[in-house]
Amino acid sequence: MTPTNTLWLVATKIFILLCIFSPGAHSARAQPHLPSHLIDQANAQKLWENSEWLNLLHYAPKSSNEYTSNVIDARFFIAEDGKENPKTELIATLNALYSRDISNPDHHAQCRFIARFTWLKEQLPEHLLQLPEVSCPLYTEWRKLMPAHKVSLIFPAYHLNSPSSMFGHTLLRIDPAESKNSSQWLSMAVNFGANINDKDNSILYAFKGLSGGYPGIFIVTPYFNKIKEYNRHENRDIWEYPLNLTPDETRKLVLHLWELKEINFKYYFFDENCSYRLLELLEVARPGLQLTDEFGLTAIPVDTVRSIENAALINGIRYRPSQSTNVNFLIRELNSEQQDLTYQLAQTPDLVNSDAFKRLDSSTQNIMLDAAYRYLRVIQNDSTRSELIAKNSYLLLQTINSTANFSSASASYKESQRPEKGHFSKRIAFSIGEDNEEDFAELKFRMSFHSLEDRISGFLPGAQINIASISLRAFDNTVQLQTLDLVDIFSLTPRNQFFQPLSWRISSGLKQQLINGRDHLTGYVTGGAGFSYETWPDGNFYIMATGRLEANSQFTRIIEPALGASTGLLNHFSFGTAHLEINTEEFLNREYRHRAKISQNFTLKRNHALKLSILRQHQPDIRFTEAQISYHYFFQ
DSSP: OOHHHHHHHHHHHHHHHHHHHOHHHHHHHHSOOOOHHHHHHHHHHTGGGSHHHHHHTTEEESSSSOEEESBOOGGGOSSTTTTTOHHHHHHHHHHHHTOOOOSSGGGSHHHHTHHHHHHHHHHOTTTSOSOOOOOOHHHHHHHHHOOOSEEEEEEEOOOTTSTTTTTOOOEEEEEOOOOTTOOGGGOEEEEEEEOOOTTOOHHHHHHHHHHTOSEEEEEEEEHHHHHIIIIIISOOOEEEEEBOOOHHHHHHHHHHHHHTTTOOEEOOSSSSSHHHHHHHHHHHHSTTOOOGGGOSSOOOHHHHHHHHHHTTOBOOOEEEOOHHHHHHHHHTTSOHHHHHHHHHHHHOGGGGGSHHHHTSOHHHHHHHHHHHHHHHHHHHHHSSOOHHHHHHHHHHHHHHHHSTTOOOOOOOOOGGGOGGGSOOSEEEEEEEEEETTEEEEEEEEEEEEEOTTSOOTTSOTTEEEEEEEEEEEEOSSOEEEEEEEEEEEEEOOOBOSSOOOOEEEEEEEEEEEEETTEEEEEEEEEEEEEEEEEEETTEEEEEEEEEEEEEOTTSSSSSEEEEEEEEEEEEEETTEEEEEEEEEEEETTSOEEEEEEEEEEEEEETTEEEEEEEEEEEETTEEEEEEEEEEEEEEO
């Protein structure tokens, strides 16, 4: 090889190496080719200030010009300061859309943030051009399984035995387009909830739920799984509200759901919860909605249903009663002898051949067969699988299928039972009265939610859930904190031949107690369990054993325990509710309290009421009477 050829070969190699390793060449290949006029147009339109962009990133205002996103997951942001800077996140998104690195297409911004991508194309139709072509295999497969035509709001009713669901719950159902083959079995449920640690006990769960100790995530699952969970396993009624979102608005919601897959949010039990996050989704689907603006301190699920109703989004209603609701409905159609025979049928299906069954009319026979069969399905769900129950269910089903023109009925609802038609969740009350022959005036506030004596329409009968209640009482020369209740829950579920649930109550807080002629503020925790029975329609009798721990400066021990009993009668009338309660408790130090209280609540309007109450108390040092009249106003 000649010297000239050698020099030429060396120069060529050096040139190639410089091209490969020079910073300019590397930068040109790695950096996206973003047209400069695109940034100019985004700046001109100030797209980062658009409410649709703010909704897509779940930004909430911190001040007039500052934002922070409710998303706490770094994977959701492209810019380093994207969580708090809508502008830099928008510019970073535009840059990422032009990225030429498509070695892992599912991680490309066009696939990962497809709702943002779609919105930016709508805002910059003449400028967002010459993009790299990217296929999105994971998204494509997901969309094949995900309907995107209609949306319904789902409200599973209150569930007092579950701390996370005692206020009810909301989720969305996304349905396919209607056709001959369409079915709600193909619908998908969109649920937001706390990503909890299964090892956490109830106390730790409550603390973390209130303090933001859990992240929240969206989960998409077949809707029939939710029917089984709520309707069958937890025996909760389900209220379904079809929404009037268009197919295009539904598609926007579904695109955004893909972006939120496995993304962590803030989660707080009382405000930034399941219901609040669903409102954010609806704001993405229909720009211009401002559903979240009215919820600051709390976002109670039923209040969010009312918010959606007020926004004219609801387009109908469907009631899906639980299995136990249907059984109780059917047995109420029977007299006591027929109820006994129905219970025996569930144990011995051959009784369909007995004279006692055959002499009944066909309509009554159908109700009894249906009630017996449904009852067995309920107890099979509540316990481990029993071969005997399965056999009896099969025999009853055979009889039903062989009965000519068999027909029965399911529980229906009255307009007054609709959850959103109940009184609002917060309450303020003004009272005047006399306590131990001394006049007083009192101001009360309850953050949420419902008392046994409150207007029953829209609420679960026998259920009381009071959270964060406070009252201030003024006498002639002083004002004092009368009560501060952290929690006051009462669950009265009537027993009958078919179901034997436990009724229970628990309360905790601070309360004035009259001791040695003076009021003393005491701390307490009280709990009880027992039985309740339906005495007549709308009437409920209960009896419970109770226990109490009290921190009282007048007692020797720091915490003084007591045992007691409580019994009462609750009755709902068309004009209000009456409640008579008698209870007694005796402390370890021989102190005791016997109380009898009668209350009558008069419903004036949906969110207005008057309440009369008289309390008579007997304890070692005194007997006294307290009487008061209160005006109650409920608000959201």
